[in-house]
Amino acid sequence: MSTPTVLDRPSPARLPVAAARRLPSWSTAVVILAALAAYPLVFADSAAHNIGILALTFGIAATGWNLLGGYAGQVSFGHALYFGTGAYTTALLVRQGWSPWLAIALSLPLAALLAAAVGWPCFRLRHHYYSIATIAVAEIVFILVTNLPGLGQANGWELPVVEQSLANLQFSLLDKRPYYYVALGFFCLAALAVWLFLRGRAGNYVRAIRDDQEAAAAVGIDVHRYKLAAAALSGAVTALAGGYYVMYVLFVDPPSGLGLDLSVSFTLMAVLGGVGRFWGPLLGAWVLVFVQDVTRQEFSGSGRSIDLLLYGALIVLVSITEPGGLLAIGQRLWAPVARRLGRGRNPETDPEPAGSAEVKP
Amino acid sequence: MLTVRDLHVDYAGVVALRGVDLRVGAGELVALVGANGAGKSTLLAAVSGLHRPVRGTVTFLDEDVSGLPAYRIARRGAVLVPEGRRLFGHQTVVQNLLLGGYHRTAAEREAELARVYELFPVLAERSGQRAGTLSGGEQQMVALGRALMSRPKLLMLDEPSLGISPKFTKMIFEVLAEIRRAGTTMLLVEQNLRAALELADRAYVLQTGEVVMSGPADELAASDEVRRSYLGL
Amino acid sequence: GGSDGAGATDEVKLAGLWPLSGPNATQGTDVLHGAELAVEIVNNDHPGLDLPLGPGKGLPGLGGAPVKLITGDTQGKPEVGAGEVDRLVTGEKVAAVIGSYQSGVTLTASQRAERLGVPFVNEASSSVALTERGLKWFFRTGPTDETFARSMFDYLKARQAAGDQIRSVGVFHSNDQFGNDGAGVTEKVAAEAGLPVSVNVGFDPTAADLGSQVAQVRSKSPDVLFVLAYTDAAIKLMKTLDQLDYYPPALLAYGTGFADPAFATGLGALADGASTRAAWSGEIAEKRPAAKTVAELFQQRYGAPMTENSARAFTAVLALAQAIDTAKSVEPAKIRDALRGLDIPGDKTIMPWTGIRFDDKGQNTGAAGVVEQMIEGKYRVVFPAELSSVQPIWPMNKAQQ
């Protein structure tokens, strides 16, 4: 039909570039995965492998968190619950002599169900009320597991050391590459699941819910149902990380499997990397694991917590300089290069929704 | 009283105003009209300090105020009634009004409050009600009253009749006329062009961030261009 | 010991894993200091010191090679501890690992060492379960909670004989590996001793307030209260007892928080009357020349008195160094064999022990505990009688006046 006015106006098409965060293209995915596959060959020492394994594992969890917290806008500070579900289910079954593969596979639907069960009442709550409620639920479970007999209580569980094989998911500690590539495989699986979910209707729906719940309902979206769906997948993905983590460490106790710190770190990874961006959580996880590891090794020997000082300062600095996360910093640095290379398209660039110029918390 | 010279404003690189010149003399009521997105609100925001201009100067009472933060410009007496009223919804009507006179002495505020209640008797009745629960028209009265509380030298209004019933709109225009009689200088943005041009001394027509016409309000209202493009006659 | 023999060999790297940050960093640092001092004594010549490897420089069995301690921070987290073992063994190629203060961390770290085939010597984790896992590379120099419990119940028997009434005991424990295991052991030994456990209260170690937990103990009024708590909770407990004006006739703690110097300095007179088990005591150190020298060196070096924790780490490092020296090799298997065959007599240690000899589970059979009571701001040995120089104060609140 007609354009809004007879008068000329600055073409709205020239408004700040695409807010619409697009999902990554296949080519990006292939490049990233190839880099990941090459990593342990380039960096050959065991410590680098260890960082890679942990980064991928936590990257899975943070990607799971990002689906619910970033894309669907339901900021959970209780995702350790699902990580713990994966870890504890796997530990329980493996201690019974099950195959770890089967154990992990079984923990996924369990975590999905649990996530839906928690979401059922809690999704009535909005914003911070929801966030704090997730803390409460996770902490209650933490306390129950710590005290009730049957799940190792505060002591936690050790998993048996068995013959090294792919079937047993135990490999040599001297060469950790097998651990790394299994982690990478699991990450691909998780990323694919999230990508498939986000690609179509569900992805649009959860983003609409994040932006405006009432408006979403008004266009026919069953808000509660899609929140539950996102939560379930998010929970399952996070549980995958927990299951593999416990097979790597061969130990789980409440703080390492269900602790609040863990929940916060998933959030931190996603936000640091770029919340609501597909590769953000992995990047965040990688950086965080690396920084944590290096600062601990380099600076903690004194017992004076210089590692924590640096780590905290770094988080503050990154958040202050670039709220869009590291991915945004990276893109900003990359943009001029890309332009020179003649590929100016910036598929994931997205400034925060343009706000007013005034300060508004 | 207010002089805007060569004002350029943009939003993240997208130009909203390009070289606007405008002048409001003491005691004048100047209307600012134009299509949607022409940059009227942007101009008011830039004058009142809510948005920082890229280039150009804003002179208010012979002082250069360009680039000053909004609260300092407000303290000098140039007060904006912003788009969408922007009341403090969780506070009561009287608290909103008193915030309007934040920088005045207690006695002055009391006196001013009485004057506002005289202009809008409904507000006296509703003084204890939370502003967020008022009807649209009542909210507009609070917004206007709140701006008057500081006894502004220059009052800027951004679409005061938006979403207001015809009866209330009429009333608001009557109040504006009264305020003007009391000697307050005004810069008015209004889509209700007929009413605005009727009330105003002079008017500027803004188009794509530029002033394309200006002159005495009655002359503009009579011009073919304005009648065709804006009044749809 | 030993002479500077035929040219210096490479240094012998040992990994030390302790909580150097986080809530237990004080203790972790204290343990680290003890270990560092042991390394210092091995590497430098201390002619008069009657301890293994005291006189002479380095390890004579390895041509005077010095020992180097590489530390890792566990942050008090089991999973971090395990990761650090990996890193130090595969990356730094350490010959053996020492650690890791908290029982939970020792558990995972030693499992990792087991998988990597490297000896793991534990200095201060007392959880009984650690030596019950059938590990082949795990050794513990210190006493277990069970050893400690037995000492404490022996003490109670002695008190009964002296006429104090003891009809029931209570347990008040931090809800974690250390607390749970200790509580279990206490219940077991109490049953053997024929004393009923009338109340067993676990508390969240981070809880802000212990008021209702103490109220619960009070309602059962046990004659002796066994306590397993880290520093913060230990202080909170003593303050709560004071504020509710309720004191059990005796309070027997399993070290840790009660052994922290901050406990005495922080509480002042309020700490008086509390008793704790100990594997080392400053008072005993006074009586042994070697122990006295070491304690003085420690004070010189760190400007703080040696503690039970540092003494235990000191002993573990020295024992390990002795084993490596005997093995004349840094090969893990040889070190392990040497540890198995280790035999250090009690008077060649700074501990009130009968010596260091490991059984087939890796537990030192010579380790023993004493009971101390806080009297006028100082821990004094009150049991066994032959080591003690003061009479215990019973009921404990008499010490408060």
Place this chain on the structure above:
Amino acid sequence: MTGTLSKTGTLLKIDNLSCRFGGLWANRDVSFEVEPGAIVGLIGPNGAGKSTLFSMVAGAQRPTSGRLEFDGRDVTGWAPHRAARAGVGRTFQLMRVFGSMSVLDNLSTAAFARHPRLRDARRRAGEVAELTGLGPVLDSPAASLTAAWKKRLEMGRALATEPKLLLLDEVLSGLTPTEAREAVEIVRTINRGGVTILMVEHVMEVIMPLCHRVVVLHYGQKISEGTPEQVAHDPTVVEAYLGKAL
């Protein structure tokens, strides 16, 4: 909640509908009907309860009492997404676009209601964009639009759900008379495409030529109903709403 369903002559039947917030009756015993294909105006002073009535019809607000019948079905108390799927499209007076998404994604999200496949939804979004003139802004983030564009997007988004009934809450306010006239044309086109329209507007210049029938609310109650001319000359309406006769 029994009673016979109305005959097919009515698309929306509002029957004694009331809504109370604490002590305030935002709507009280409001009854009227909307016949298929009509453009019905809903006017009244600020705070008269127009938006609340919309919310109830769209399922966003549960009525305190009364009954709603839509397309032959009792839809009282239906959840908003069910109402939307049944064919009620709505706009919000204070624009609520999906700010972080592009205009195209806004539209296709709505289009998914009828077209589960991404490709079909995109196509529907394209059609709507053309109809409402959103073409030039399709790739812009919705948050960066000006108010007028947002209103247009609100309208387009509601339209993308392929509603039978479209509720428009002040989508034409804040426009210059010329712009308003264009928007009126869009509404007419939508209506000609078979969508029934119930709209709230304060600008009589828009209501008068556009609406077939007008309902007037005052203090939550219906005070008048009829053709625009009838209503404009109703003394109660003049007194309560217009201030003076047009």
Place this chain on the structure above:
Amino acid sequence: MTDLLQSVVNGLLIGAVFALVAVGLTLIYGVMDVINFAHGEMVMLGMYTSFFAWSLLGLDPLLSIPLAGVSIALTGALMYFGAVGRVLGRSPLAQVIVTFGLQVFLRGLAQFLWTPNTRTVPRPWAAGLRWEIGPVVIGGPQVIMAVGALLATGAVAYFMNRTRLGGAVRAAGEDPAAASLMGIDPRKMYALCWVIAGLATGVAGALLMNSYSASPTAGVSFVLMAFVVVAFGGFGSITGAALAGLLVGVAQGVVGLYAPSYTLAAALALYLVVVLVRPQGLLGTR
């Protein structure tokens, strides 16, 4: 029965402390919409200030209240100008993460400066007081802390709800642009908000030194509870926080009597039940 009574009294007293700790948190939330993860660390710094006032100057914790209040108020200003104020207007998550970074940083800083040692004031003046009402024993520090907490909470509530400046702070919180049109500098108001939150928190820290020990992780035990109390009472509502603090305290006290391991769980469960029935918390409005 005696035990129950004792536990209820204990619960009420500790509940008042929860409320006081929560005040600063709810203030910052109410005005800035920021969940301050570093809040526990502000409490911790307050406790250290009070401790050093005792150990270096010999001041009783009660006498160090003004000092601790002022110091933490300054810390609050520093945190605002140095970090939080720089991310205003960005996504709430970015702000939350900044406060999380501050948490880690401040905890590390405390350990760096003062070692992880636990610091205690052995016998503050209040510890000499003890009341016995029937069978119930009430410790002086508990009473002092509770009374202090209620006074401080009341003072903050009064300031925010009844004074002109408080109104300006709230206005800036609700709509900073509109506030600046009134001639109010919103940034100054935010800073003021952090200062007041710091003041309340510092006072809380000094009061806590009557009974608790300072250490780098001392804030942890209070802050989770403070989060719950704030959401329970309704984000932004000071009276709500006070009410919720008392409720949670009593719940903890009573449950502690029967199942001491589950005190925290009980408080959390109580909160969940209430908030699921009343999603905006006890006295919340949004």
